Amino acid sequence: MHETSMDRLYLHSPFRNWPPLGKLVLSLALILATLFTNSPAVPLVVLAIGTILFSLSSKFYLPRIFLFACIDTLLVILIGALIIALLTPGSTLLSAELGPLTLYLTREGMNLGVLVFLRAVADLSILLFFASSTSIPHFFTALRQVGLPASISELAVLIYRYSFLLADQVELMITAAQCRLGFKGLRNSIRTISIITACVFSRSMDLAERGQYALYCRNFQGSFPSFKTPPKMTAVWVIVPIAIFFILYYLGYLTSGWLVL
Amino acid sequence: MPQPILRTENLSYSYDNVTMALSGVTLDIPKGKKTVFLGPNGAGKSTLFLHLNGVLKPDSGTVFYEGKKISYDSSSLAELRKNIALVFQNPDDQIFSATVEEDVAFGPLNLGLNREEVGRRVDEALSWIGLENSREKPTQQLSFGERKRVALAGALAMKPNVLVMDEPTAGLDYEMVHELLELSDELNNRGLTVIISTHDVETAYEWADEVRALNAGRLVFSGGSDEFFEQAELLHDLGLMPPLAFLLNQQFHLRTGSPEKPYPRNIVELSQKFFSTTNQSVGKITLVCVDEEDIQQMAPRDDLLSVSHMHSGVFGSTARRIARKRQLDVHYRFHAVEFGLLAASQGSDFTIYTDSSLCGLVESKVKELEMHTGLHIDVTKASKK
Known part of the structure; x- marks a missing residue:
């Protein structure tokens, strides 16, 4: 990938x-x-x-x-x-x-x-x-060490992680659309892209909900701990x-x- | 009947206040047993699992853990989730961190454990699932099977008393399915109560001690797997087919008039029941009990014993790891006990590499199969080279 x-x-x-x-x-x-x-x-x-x-x-x-x-x-x-x-x-x-x-x-x-x-x-x-x-997680952990609010760094790390998942989803949806001639002609392509965009949005909501359940299951206490912290400056x-x-x-x-x- | 570790009473829940995802579910999960949940898609299995560790709060009804009604305040929930780990069907739902070890450490760090203890748990969990060499790998680079293992390691690192896995075998290849089932046997042998949901009746029949079946949010069966598969009408309602071993036994009974019980569950029991053996001599089983030190001390391809490729197998995560690391010439990488008995019943000797901590389990499995089949097989423990 x-x-x-x-x-x-x-x-x-x-x-x-x-x-x-x-x-x-x-x-x-x-x-x-x-x-x-x-x-x-x-x-x-x-x-x-x-x-x-x-x-x-x-x-x-x-x-x-x-x-x-x-x-x-x-x-x-x-x-x-x-x-x-x-x-x-x-x-x-x-x-x-x-x-x-x-x-x-x-x-x-x-x-x-x-x-x-x-x-x-x-x-x-x-x-x-x-x-x-x-690495992005290390970079944001380091920024936290110098006062970046935890909510911003954790949001950034989550966005980083979930962007890969959504990118995978988009790739799959594009392939599926291609298999069903979704990109045959300009009109079809625009329609397909708009459907995929809407679908990605709804899937991201679904993913977020399941992610929240999983966070609870793993005893999430409101902040993302880091096991191996990057070396300090x-x-x-x-x-x-x-x-x-x-x-x-x-x-x-x-x-x-x-x-x- | 062992004391239930989990119990629900009249559990009802709906996501949208219209459709009942769960409706008056009352059930027990026996402590230290392997329980399987069966039922069609949308039956309410995943919703029920989310109630077991308090992620979802029931609209009505109660969940009990070790006889105590669960509370939904944050400290009680943290304690509950430490004891009941849930592995989601889709590993991507529960992997948050960028690298494998960070993700496995996520739960223990949330428990507030010190880093040495977290490190120990991460090492242990990764060695169980055989991903100790991929600890620094980015999670997005893992295959689906590896992500499933990481999700399981994340749950095991919490050292729970109850391990709940939502369709753990879905999407895995044949070998991984059996590795996972053997791992759950091993964990169960260490005292863990293991609960899984599956659509695979063959797995359910062979693996589970107890069966619970849900349909349209209602509990429709609770009991042993033999009793469950006897109920043809219920199976029909659930859209399930009995397992092949069960059907073959049924046909054997109908055609020959031989007694239906005890039900054969695996290839050894089936073979012993169906076929008379012409070879009267019985082989012996050699147990090679290995442990962590063997991994450190011996070089690759330094065989523990010189045994024939076709007559050896591994059982247990440590033994499997040793077999992988040292490239042992082992043919049966799962179902080693069953195939060992099969080989022995045909007069061949068989070697089983197993973890030191699992020697007792292998011996009791052999004894259990002996009881079902009437075979008497000599099991000896070998000393390592």
Whole structure:
């Protein structure tokens, strides 16, 4: 199943025993470092760090579904960067007539577009590292340790668990509908999708009711206990990311004049 | 008649105040016995089970646990649910956690036990169901059968006195059905009262000590399984067919005039009743009683005894685990006692690997079968290599 691929990555990640909050602080420090600079050097360094961490975390394996998701995201980022490049005023590098419109590619726009693109790609690599090495339940348990209300973390964990069950149900319903020609033609497809959507809603209610019974049966006392709590964050996990942030910030300062064009 | 561990009196319940899911149900569940609930879909079996541990509160009537009327305040319910564990038909209804061990630990943690005790219970429950190597596996990656086992482990980790399983064999393959039934035998031997609902009459006939039948929310039968299957009209009303062993015995009685009772329930009893044996010599059964230490000490394929593949079987969760881990060349992975007796009755020797704690149970099963069949088989305990 596609949905389980991230879990598989997490289970085999060498960084799974790093404290989730520590990884979060490190990721935030790296992401913020890319945003606090105008130099393309910093995002390039962060991209290198992110790529190395993600590659080690995933042991150089990227499930196909995530590869497609990354390509999809990169395409969106590329289009966004292109629009920025075309809409930012400055000294013209190229111009093109497009019917009644004249498009100007400017030096400033190009530089900004490339910077935005590099930032986004670098941050994506950091997010991939974080997601591939941290389980959702552990992440929310860790957030609870720093004051996230229990109701929110438990709701998130339940949503996480039940989303798989509902996704399985939807997959089954789509297959069943296909077997009965439910997707033959646009009109039929729209009708089938609307039926499936309504059905998923009613099944989710049913599932929730049975889940509640099961919670009672297992002596649920109002909060979800965690058997293996994730490692707690130590001071090192604050000091090192802050140090990395300032190093990158300084690097950005040193290379602030670097431009692509 | 043993003291009932659970009792309901005039239990009535409706989900929508119109259709009665249960109507005046009065029944006893004997302590330390294996009770099966039969009845068509919608008969009220699952609704009744939800009343047994106080998840549903009856519209009228009372539920008693160990002679005491159950209370519905939160501390009484917590105590009750510690003692009565319910395994749902669909494991997805009761698995909440992201990993196997987290889910098995869910109930014990809710009991407020310390982590060492929770860890011990998780280890024990996972070893019973043979998933000790999958403890960190995400629950959504498990097969349906594995999820069923995890759901059962979650219930066993509560160390209940009563284990209630709603259609536990539904959707399982043949081997797993028998493993589960043997596990419930083992748990029952440890003193647990086991209650299951099923549509499988063969299982019900072979496994259960007691039968309760529900139809349209009413209790229509309460008694032993032989008496139940004697009632052809009731079976017809419930849409059930008697088990094959029962029907064959009935035909044998009608055609040969031989006495109908005692009813044969398994292949050994059937064979002994139906066929005269030409081979007068009787083989012997060797019991190899193994325990946890054997798993630690011996390397894979280091056979406990050199026995013929076709003449060996396992009985019990520890023995089964040893057989798996050490890749023992065992042919009968369930029904080992029955097939052992069958082999012995035909003059062949048979080896049964079983848990140390279950040696007594195997011996008493052999004795019971001897009594039913008139066979006299020598059972010896082997020393391990």
